[in-house]
Amino acid sequence: MSDVEPLMQAIAEHRVRICNLRFTDLLGHVRQVSIETSALDPALFSEGLAIDGSGIPGWHAPTEPDPVLLPDPGSWFIDPFASQPTLVVFCSAMEAGTGHAYDACPRSTLARTIDQVGRRLGADRLQIGMELGFSLFDDAQFDDEPYRVGYRLSAMEAPCAAGTAFAGGNSGHRPLPRRAAFAAPPADHFSDLRSEVATILAGCGIPGVTHGHGRGACQHVLVLPPADALVAADRLQLARYVVRSVAAGYGKTATFLPKPARDEHGVDLVLSVAAFSGARPLFHGSEYADLSPLCLSFMAGILDHARPLAAFTNPSTNSYRRLRPGEEVPTVLAYAVNNRTAAVRIPLAARPDQKRLELRFPDPLADPYLAIAAVLCAGRDGVERRLEPDDPLDRNLYDLPVEEPALRHLPRSLDEALDELERARALFTADEAFCTRMVDSYLTLKRAQADEVAAVPHPAELRLYWSN
Incomplete structure (x- = not known):
């Protein structure tokens, strides 16, 4: 057939x-x-x-x-x-x-990259798992006019002002801001909505989706099971479509903005990466955390190139409102077993075929095809150069001083990430995994977005400087 x-x-x-x-x-x-x-x-x-x-x-x-x-x-x-x-x-x-x-074409770019990286790693299967964060609001209003700039978000789960009653008589049944992870009903009002998303995704060919409330008051998480890299990217586009459509059916609006609300730490897109040759897991071995030398070099490549990589994994100006030291999100370019504060985490694995790397800095606005392709290019470069990672950092990196000189951080802005990509473009265009013309076009489009945002006065600027 x-x-x-x-x-x-x-x-x-x-x-x-x-x-x-x-x-x-x-x-x-x-x-x-x-x-x-x-x-x-x-x-x-x-x-x-x-x-x-x-x-x-x-x-x-x-x-x-x-x-x-x-x-x-x-x-x-x-x-x-x-x-x-x-x-x-x-x-x-x-x-x-x-x-x-x-x-x-981003999808063609990923397909080409999978073939090239697979041959270099001796892998016939590159597997990607995803943890997708998103936020739900009742309403979102934006003003972007010459003399009126601002936005207003409303949500039944959002914290309310002291003394304000909860609509519907359920006062007090709200998830706690920044501490709402795995909230259960009645504080979690959208368990049924997420279950409907999971059921529909199963009907569309993505079984085994798990879900829960995120750490923020309005934040939610879907975990998509690992799949071959191209399939995983398609699945992310499908999941976004289903989330938005189901939310609209409930009279809500869903957004994948990394940081839509000022007082929440933001949502992420956690990517897990594994490689196989037949049934043999190529990332399992006898080195640190039961990793193979191949995996350590692959990880070293990701950490070495994470700053230009961010132009694809964190592709918006809003991405860098989330990626700020002190926001309880991974910004330090380090790794360790089970350390969720590091850019790359190595989860414990019960079986060799579950050995994987977990990238914790990407966000849900990433184009999945370009982000995965860029990650694979960075890992391939580490393998080709036989890079070795620095020592693991198993401390809580959120508590380290921002100015500690030994630490490397992700970029602080989209402009900075695009500058890094400009300097490191040869990494992605090697063997024409990314076409030179495509990188040029991407840089042009993203710089135009950054310039558009930079040209708009920020409400905080008016508050800070109006009377100076």
Whole structure:
């Protein structure tokens, strides 16, 4: 049976009327083209569908050939939110006429990187697990006008002013700010919402999702089980779609902003990485924490290149409001067994096949394709150079002085991270894992975002300096 046949059978079984071809642009946004299934030719899965890419930021100009969307027939799911029976399939973009991967396509970049890094590591499977944080609010209002700048968030779980009654008569049943991890009902009001998300994800082909309340009053966590790297990236895009759609059905708004509220430490995207050759776990060994020399070099590469890596794993100006010393988030470029205060944590593993590295600094705004590809490139460089990590730091790094000279930290701003990427671009463009043109376009788009935010007066500036 070909890879396409199960998809075509699903279309017939579910009487699917519409097929949505979804792809991701350079800013991590999901886009799609829809086809009525009566016009769906199986040749689409080998020949692709040409689209006008000139309207997509960072893609080709109107004078250049159109990119071609090539659906991945193993990535489909039935859309649980569409009003008509609809099937969704993830696509990579290719160059028209050549069959080469399109240089501005994040999914194609990851697929190419997986192949290159896998061969260098002697791995036939690179596995990624994800812990996805998000926030839920009742309402979000923004003002971004010349003489009116600000925002207002409202949420039933948010702390209220002293003496303010809780709507609905449930005064007092709120999770405690910064101490709400694993809150249970009635303080946790959205256990049912998260359970619905998990049930829908299982129906879309992601079984075994676990979930809970986050540490912040309005924060929530989904844990997606490990999967092959490309599948894991697709799953993250699907999980975001389901979270937003279910939240809207409850009359809520979901956001993956790392730090939407000033007095909370923010939400993260924890990435776990493992490598296998057949059934043999390549990261298990007899070195520190039962790691292999290969794994230690891979980890050393990540820590060595974490500052430019942050341009992909922490790609927004808001990312660096979370990544601040004193915010109880990992900013120190260190590692240790079970140390959640370090940038890289090594969890205890009951079995060799569970041995993995856990990156604790990425955030949920990361484009999963580019972030995973960048992590793999950094790890590969560590292996190729046979890097060895510094000694582990098993102390609470949140308590260390910020100015301690021996410590390396993640960047303090998006501009700083982009400068680091500019200097280290050869790391990512080696063997054309990342195309040079794509890195140039990414830098241009992200610098434009940083400049736009920098040009807007901040409310705190008016408070601090108005009367000076």
